[in-house]
Amino acid sequence: MNGWLMYPPKDIFDREAKLRAARLMEQRGRLQRVGSGQNGGRAGTLLLDRQKLARFQPARERVSGHLVDGALPIRRRRIESREILKVEDLAIHFGGVHALDGVNLTARTAEIAGVIGPNGAGKTTFFNCLSGLLTPDRGQITFDGHKLNGSPATRGRHGLGRTFQTPKLFGALAVMDNLIFGCRTADSARRQYVFDPGLRRLSHQERAARIARLVGYRGDLNAPAGSLPFGDLRTVELARALCAAPSLLMLDEPASGLDVSQAENFVELLRTLSDLGLSILLIEHDMSLVMGICDHITVLDFGQVIAEGTPSEVQNNEAVIEAYLGREH
Amino acid sequence: MTTRAKVLRSVGFTLLTAFVLTMPYAMGWAGSAFAIDYGVIIGMLVLSVSVLGWIGEISLAPVAQMGFGLVVVNLCQEAGLPFLVILPLVVISSIPISLLLGVFALRLRGVYFAIATLAFAYTAQKTFFQEYLGVQGGFGGTDSKSITRPVGFSSSEEFYYLLMGSLLLMALTCSLVNRSWIGTSLTALRHSEAALSVLGHSPGAYKLFTICLSGAIATVGGAYFGMLQGLVPSNYFQPALAILYFGFAVAGGLGSVSGAVVAGTAFGAIPKYFDSLSEGKLVGYDLFFIGFLSLGLVLWAPGGLADIGRRLWRRLEGEAPPPRAVTGFEEIDIRESPTAAAEQGLATVEAP
Numbered sequence: 188m189n190g191w192l193m194y195p196p197k198d199i200f201d202r203e204a205k206l207r208a209a210r211l212m213e214q215r216g217r218l219q220r221v222g223s224g225q226n227g228g229r230a231g232t233l234l235l236d237r238q239k240l241a242r243f244q245p246a247r248e249r250v251s252g253h254l255v256d257g258a259l260p261i262r263r264r265r266i267e268s269r270e271i272l273k274v275e276d277l278a279i280h281f282g283g284v285h286a287l288d289g290v291n292l293t294a295r296t297a298e299i300a301g302v303i304g305p306n307g308a309g310k311t312t313f314f315n316c317l318s319g320l321l322t323p324d325r326g327q328i329t330f331d332g333h334k335l336n337g338s339p340a341t342r343g344r345h346g347l348g349r350t351f352q353t354p355k356l357f358g359a360l361a362v363m364d365n366l367i368f369g370c371r372t373a374d375s376a377r378r379q380y381v382f383d384p385g386l387r388r389l390s391h392q393e394r395a396a397r398i399a400r401l402v403g404y405r406g407d408l409n410a411p412a413g414s415l416p417f418g419d420l421r422t423v424e425l426a427r428a429l430c431a432a433p434s435l436l437m438l439d440e441p442a443s444g445l446d447v448s449q450a451e452n453f454v455e456l457l458r459t460l461s462d463l464g465l466s467i468l469l470i471e472h473d474m475s476l477v478m479g480i481c482d483h484i485t486v487l488d489f490g491q492v493i494a495e496g497t498p499s500e501v502q503n504n505e506a507v508i509e510a511y512l513g514r515e516h
Numbered sequence: 517m518t519t520r521a522k523v524l525r526s527v528g529f530t531l532l533t534a535f536v537l538t539m540p541y542a543m544g545w546a547g548s549a550f551a552i553d554y555g556v557i558i559g560m561l562v563l564s565v566s567v568l569g570w571i572g573e574i575s576l577a578p579v580a581q582m583g584f585g586l587v588v589v590n591l592c593q594e595a596g597l598p599f600l601v602i603l604p605l606v607v608i609s610s611i612p613i614s615l616l617l618g619v620f621a622l623r624l625r626g627v628y629f630a631i632a633t634l635a636f637a638y639t640a641q642k643t644f645f646q647e648y649l650g651v652q653g654g655f656g657g658t659d660s661k662s663i664t665r666p667v668g669f670s671s672s673e674e675f676y677y678l679l680m681g682s683l684l685l686m687a688l689t690c691s692l693v694n695r696s697w698i699g700t701s702l703t704a705l706r707h708s709e710a711a712l713s714v715l716g717h718s719p720g721a722y723k724l725f726t727i728c729l730s731g732a733i734a735t736v737g738g739a740y741f742g743m744l745q746g747l748v749p750s751n752y753f754q755p756a757l758a759i760l761y762f763g764f765a766v767a768g769g770l771g772s773v774s775g776a777v778v779a780g781t782a783f784g785a786i787p788k789y790f791d792s793l794s795e796g797k798l799v800g801y802d803l804f805f806i807g808f809l810s811l812g813l814v815l816w817a818p819g820g821l822a823d824i825g826r827r828l829w830r831r832l833e834g835e836a837p838p839p840r841a842v843t844g845f846e847e848i849d850i851r852e853s854p855t856a857a858a859e860q861g862l863a864t865v866e867a868p
Contacts, residue, residue, distance in 0.1 A: 318714050343716030355711035357704040364700055371697075372716030431715055 277326030301481035308487040344376035348433025354420040358413025366395035369430025378432035382463040547792030549672035558784025560737030566765040566776035576758040577633035578734035583753040585738030599666035614731030637755030645750035663742040769822030
């Protein structure tokens with residue numbers, strides 16, 4: 188049962204199975220039910236795994252002078268937090284479905300912002316609009332003080348990095364080649380690595396190898412990316428995004444498919460990257476993880492922002508509880 | 517590399533070079549050198565189609581691009597330009613047409629792009645080519661003029677060496693591009709255009725480059741076709757022929773440079789030799805055999821001639837042959853086809 192929240196049932200609409208598992212964990216004292224009532228909402232729960240939350244929350248204070256690898260010469264710096272992304276009145280519809288309807292969101296440097304919501308709330312659509320893969324019907328996106336326009340490639344070169352819900356590595360290419368794609372962008376766009384400015388001085392290979400170690404990839408850098416196990420696909424995709432020297436990193440369910448120790452390392456890595464100045468925007472279904480590491484959370488439902496605030500504010504928000512768990516009959 | 521492999525490579529290279537150099541004469545028993553000249557030009561066409569496989573697209577416009585090459589040669593020869601000036605001009609002239617097709621490629625994908633290129637080819641054939649080339653042949657209607665071969669290459673045997681040299685140069689260029697960072701980027705593009713673009717790389721630029729490369733090969737092929745035939749009516753540029761050339765490219769191994777060259781040349785020349793050997797009694801059956809052979813290749817060797825050659829070569833070198841390719845590109849998404857990935861040693865598949 189331990190891995191239930193990490194590996195949700197394939198059929199996300201199988202609420203009965205999820206509820207049975209949740210009740211069992213609750214009986215064993217593992218889960219903390221936020222709100223009350225029958226699960227009348229759509230797929231997704233606001234059940235927090237206390238043990239996991241306890242593991243993730245201290246990460247904020249625990250990070251010290253080194254990263255996951257321990258051997259990396261990155262030192263923490265105090266970064267002034269400033270607004271890097273401002274989304275105003277973003278809207279897009281597909282036929283009669285309003286996937287996003289007047290979404291506002293702000294992200295700051297050196298902070299982790301979370302975007303949560305039930306399935307179909309519009310989270311990935313929101314990321315696609317930000318990265319330019321979809322063109323919104325209306326709304327304005329301001330990134331790093333400038334209006335964000337142009338193709339996904341242009342946005343990538345301006346420092347908007349992202350990963351995908353299903354890792355999209357270039358499977359026929361070696362892990363190293365995948366990472367070098369990011370390094371080439373960083374060089375051609377003359378971007379500085381927010382989390383370690385010294386990386387720019389290294390060759391592509393050295394830089395890629397260091398970032399791979401940074402995210403916790405221990406495998407062969409010359410292995411075909413298509414041959415990697417799922418957890419490594421996630422970490423290598425994260426490394427590839429970091430290689431492009433983003434200012435804002437958008438992660439779409441980055442912890443799904445990771446085992447417990449990988450998830451712990453991952454949380455620690457995100458906090459450290461954030462402390463070093465990187466702005467992170469996160470979509471994640473694992474509530475314990477989101478509540479444990481995010482500084483600010485925006486909750487979407489049916490394409491609209493129904494709540495925003497700190498993790499504790501969001502946890503106690505009635506609209507959020509209703510969206511996730513449904514009202515008691 | 518083992519000593520056996522080195523010896524085999526040296527012997528293979530020597531035999532291949534000897535065969536290529538003597539082909540017009542060595543095949544004299546089967547027919548005139550015109551057949552192999554024709555085959556080499558079809559090899560160029562098939563190469564241009566196969567190159568487009570690098571971006572995962574199918575274009576049915578190469579035949580139209582070929583026609584434009586022929587028209588440019590005619591104009592240049594009328595202006596009295598020498599061959600060494602004409603050839604670069606033909607390459608340059610292919611760029612605007614390729615960019616026009618590139619606009620389709622930036623907006624359309626897959627079958628929609630193929631249909632758009634087919635529509636372009638039909639439009640060009642029914643308007644420009646029929647107007648310019650005439651239906652019966654020649655340039656400018658009744659005031660027909662032929663396209664002449666370059667000085668020193670007037671016989672079919674001599675012309676063969678110019679054609680084969682050009683084809684090998686094209687193949688070398690394509691191989692170098694494929695092995696460069698551009699080739700790596702094209703592989704990435706085929707895997708995930710979205711991932712490549714959010715990383716800051718423009719898929720459009722890579723697509724345009726590939727379409728221009730393919731267009732240049734087809735246009736030069738058309739120029740040589742004009743020189744080979746002399747008088748070319750517009751109905752030589754039936755867009756449906758592009759489907760046949762695409763079939764040749766698949767039989768050679770889509771995306772494979774060597775496979776396209778071999779399949780195009782062989783499938784282009786064999787029907788001509790066939791007609792010659794049968795003294796015209798079996799004209800038309802050549803297509804039946806070509807179709808049958810292509811069908812067999814697609815069914816039993818989806819990787820095409822390139823994959824068969826690779827496996828055969830590995831056996832000759834005494835190494836274990838690579839697993840049979842599932843597609844011309846030998847790229848498998850392990851999440852979509854774990855069994856195939858396991859066959860290639862890319863993943864392990866657990867028993868259910």
